[in-house]
Amino acid sequence: MRTLGDVAWKNVTASIDKGAVSVLQPPEGVNLKARDRLASIPGVEVRVAVRLASVTTLRIGGPAELFVRVESEAALTDVLTVARETALVLHLHGHGSNVLFPDGGMRGIVCRLRGELEQVEVEGETVRAGAGVTLARLARDTAKQDLLGLEALSGFPSTVGGAVVMNAGCYGTEIRDVLAEVRVARPGRPVETLATADLKPGYRTTSLQGTEAIVTRAEFRLRRGDGASALKRINELNRRRWESLPSGKPNAGSVFRNPEGDFAGRLIEACGLKGASSGGAEISQRHANVIVNRENARAADVLDLMITAHRAVRDRFHVELRPEIVLAGDLADEFWRRAAAPGI
Ligand SMILES: Cc1cc2nc3c(=O)[nH]c(=O)nc-3n(C[C@H](O)[C@H](O)[C@H](O)COP(=O)(O)OP(=O)(O)OC[C@H]3O[C@@H](n4cnc5c(N)ncnc54)[C@H](O)[C@@H]3O)c2cc1C
Structure with missing residues (x-):
């Protein structure tokens, strides 16, 4: 660094x-x-x-x-x-x-x-993890102790906190399925414990998003099972996950949330945008809902492609894609301001 x-x-x-x-x-x-x-x-x-x-x-x-x-x-x-x-x-x-x-x-x-905030404690089938622990490590460590439930969430790069805040999911499992409660810090308030239902988890969303709340720890309820099979499943799911995504080039997974009943990638691909590029960024040839940093891409390049895809899908399918990726600083305002403009 x-x-x-x-x-x-x-x-x-x-x-x-x-x-x-x-x-x-x-x-x-x-x-x-x-x-x-x-x-x-x-x-x-x-x-x-x-x-x-x-x-x-x-x-x-x-x-x-x-x-x-x-x-x-x-x-x-x-x-x-x-x-x-x-x-x-x-x-x-x-x-x-x-x-x-x-x-x-x-x-x-x-x-x-x-x-x-990166430590893990196990007590029976209850697992308490600091929000800074990676899901990959947590899934493997718990599987080794014959505790199951996190396998499907082990295949993407994430901390526990990042996954909780957006209710991350993969292969039909969302983190809320195994989450019991979280500890949350906010400015000017004592750290509090919230049950999963309090987070109002939905598809890639919770009530914590866009607030000042910081998840410090999470408590999971897992189930006893065959750890060796779970580790095998983790390896198999990870292999499938990596095969479905662009490999080799830096990316941030899906750029847009899937709209109800459809797939953002399908819509962007149908607009002929696979392989479209701006500066060093490119809409992946493999998966149209992923933007890769082909070579020295800037945030401005990624934002240009997101706006192009957003406008194209809106104009052709009357569907407004919403970013899944967090646009930090002023980027979110810029995205929505420019996306609202008529198509190019
Ligand atoms: C190759 C690849 C594949 C992916 N596949 C999937 C997938 O299958 N399913 C899926 O859901 N996602 C997927 N993603 C997206 C991403 O991995 C998840 O969204 C992940 O949960 C983000 O966690 P993070 O720790 O990296 O968060 P960051 O990217 O660091 O942060 C994301 C947001 O969460 C907030 N945040 C992070 N930690 C905390 C905390 N402790 N308290 C409060 N706010 C916090 C940040 O402030 C930011 O707003 C993929 C990404 C990549 C690169």
């Missing part, structure tokens, strides 16, 4: 993102006061101007003003307090497999969960 010292934000973005079209150049620079306050919290590590492309599966994104690694719920609560008192926006970062960060980077705090 590349980091720079405490030089002005203008210089940081310019030196890290040479060649990027839009970079943030606020005159006031990095918030060093906030950085120092964050660095004084036990269990918190702070870096300045971490290049977000290095922590996302799409390999796209400019620098984060303050990149923070948090080791416990207590430390996270203190980080939320500092964010609020310094008026900095906080983005919780999981595995970075469902997010598009702007080329100009992210002002404020990008926060990752580590330490205690």
Whole structure:
């Protein structure tokens, strides 16, 4: 991970993102006061101007003003307090497999969960996992203890927290099927426990999306079974999953949610957009609902393709595709503003 010292934000973005079209150049620079306050919290590590492309599966994104690694719920609560008192926006970062960060980077705090928040405890058929644990590791570790239920969720790159927030799913299983409750931190409130039903989980959605809530831990109810067969199933499902997706090129899985009764990929393909490209990004030849970073793609390239696909499907099928990928910073506003314009 590349980091720079405490030089002005203008210089940081310019030196890290040479060649990027839009970079943030606020005159006031990095918030060093906030950085120092964050660095004084036990269990918190702070870096300045971490290049977000290095922590996302799409390999796209400019620098984060303050990149923070948090080791416990207590430390996270203190980080939320500092964010609020310094008026900095906080983005919780999981595995970075469902997010598009702007080329100009992210002002404020990008926060990752580590330490205690990556630990797993097993008690009978109840499994408690920190939100920073990857689903792949959790599924394998639990299968090895003859605990079943997470196999179908092991084939895509995700943390537990990222999967809970969007009710991720695969092969007919959604995370809500095995989730009992979650612990959630919010600014200015004690950490609280919510039952799965409180999250109102639906297709790739929960009530936590678009809020300031941060999932810190999740409790799963699994069932006893044959761990060896479960591990075999994990390997088989992973093989199928990877065969169905573009391999080799960085991507973030499905770009749009499937509309009711149809598939976003089918609609985009029917518009003749497989293989369409913008800059270094391309609508995958293999799966039209996936955009790949073919070569040095920028967020602007991915956004252009998303808007092209959105308008084409709207104009031809009268279906409004909704992004599944999280458009961070100003990208969501830009997407909806430009998507609303008449087709090209
Ligand atoms: C090759 C590939 C295949 C994929 N296949 C599937 C699939 O089959 N099914 C599927 O559902 N998805 C799939 N995805 C998409 C992605 O893996 C999932 O959406 C995943 O659950 C995102 O988790 P993450 O930890 O990477 O979250 P990130 O991408 O880091 O974040 C996504 C969003 O979740 C928020 N978030 C993350 N952690 C937390 C937390 N602890 N608390 C609060 N908010 C949080 C972030 O702020 C952001 O808004 C695929 C992606 C790839 C690259």
